[in-house]
Amino acid sequence: MNEKLIIGVDIGGTTTKLALVLERGEVMEKWEIPTNTSNSGVAIIPDIAAAIKLKIMEHSIAQEQILGIGVGAPGPVNMQTGILYTGVNIGWEKPVPLREELQHLTSLPVVIENDANVAALGEMWKGAGDGARDVVCITLGTGVGGGVIVNGDIAHGVKGAAGEIGHITAVPQNGYYCNCGKYGCLETVASATGVLRLATDELKENQDPSVLREILHTTGRLSSKDIFEAAAQRDKIALKVVEKLTFYLGLALANLGSALNPEKIVIGGGVSQAGDTLLIPLREKFKQYAFSTVAESTSIEIATLGNDAGVIGAAWLIKYKH
Ligand SMILES: [Zn+2]
Structure with a gap:
């Protein structure tokens, strides 16, 4: 398998959905991890990074085969800085530098966006938006x-x-x-x-x-x-x-x-x-x-x-x- 891959992440209040997505938008494999909202959600980003690393290892995927990680997060997002202003549903009451932290932990490029917007983009690209x-x-x-x-x-x-x-x-x-x-x-x-x-x-x-x-x-x-x-x-x-x-x-x-x-x-x-x-x-x-x-x-x-x-x-x- 040499095709380029993208990792899609959708952080929800109880579970975080992850998927390996082909460049043309087809889901190759998807899985879920619990969203640990305890202690103001400190474990959420490390958990996501660990889940991604594990999957990459399981499939022996080369780092350069992965174009990056896209993330939908439950709150308003600053696209320029990659900061989530608040994510009350997941325990994040203060702004969190989601992009920077996930990039640091995975050494992969990260782009973040509000979860409802991300769902809209998905439907536009591959769903009813047609x-x-x-x-x-x-x-x-x-x-x-x-x-x-x-x-x-x-x-x-x-x-x-x-x-x-x-x-x-x-x-x-x-x-x-x-x-x-x-x-x-x-x-x-x-x-x-x-x-x-x-x-x-x-x-x-x-x-x-x-x-x-x-x-x-x-x-x-x-x-x-x-x-x-x-x-x-x-x-x-x-x-x-x-x-x-x-x-x-x-x-x-x-x-x-x-x-x-x-x-x-x-x-x-x-x-x-x-x-x-x-x-x-x-x-x-x-x-x-x-x-x-x-x-x-x-x-x-x-x-x-x-x-x-x-x-x-x-x-x-x-x-x-x-
Ligand atoms: Zn209202």
């Missing part, structure tokens, strides 16, 4: 992350906070509190937790019979999957929840779309697994609220790379940003 150079990605998971790609590159803004789509205010009055300190963020209604919150509220306000009420009664909990499955079966309450969700999401995406007119808006994360039950009403709302040229030319698609988007996008950084 070669488009103007793409907005939004991930509906535990939280809501986003990445804005304009003319083939990520928009960062003045302090690395461009693309924080989850914190667009969606509910300006009486909205729920968001982890960012604000109220009514899109994340509070469009994340997996947000969808559940909409369902719980609807079940309180609306006494119609619903399979959701039965599920909640017997199991004590609901999942966003339950809600979309019930909506697909035309359960009235579930349909109301999907209606509310797609209203908030469709309005936010239409406004973003009217600002950027991307070729594609790509929706990823657990909630996107609902497929057409989400996509069909969402496209309707988008068309209703977007500027007409945008409504006609911007398409909304479901992400295709799943959990691999991060490591693939991280590899993109080495291929195009190093």
